[in-house]
Amino acid sequence: MHETSIVNSIMRTLELEFEAAQLHKMSAIHLKVGILSNIEPRLLHNAYSAYHLSDPTYQHVALHIESTSLKIQCDICSHITDVENYRFICAHCGRPSKNVIQGEEMLIHKVEFIDD
């Protein structure tokens, strides 16, 4: 399953990024998931719950998923437009653009830790 490998790669990324002592105090993971990323937040939550069944180390860590909107940047005037209804047209000059700058990505936006 697609989402399972995404969860595995998120946890691996965090384990590379932070020291074990720090990971021990991790309380929440915030993800940004673009609407064109082919990732279904509900399935990602399910995969995250399933992950803890085999490895309960981080079962207390909350997962927050924020869906990011689709934005394009115009090649002609550099204006950034929020795409609605898949209309890839610059709101400033009216020219079509396929230059997507947000909405295709999946990234770890923020990690929270318990203060001691």
Ligand SMILES: [Zn+2]
């Ligand atoms: Zn434009």
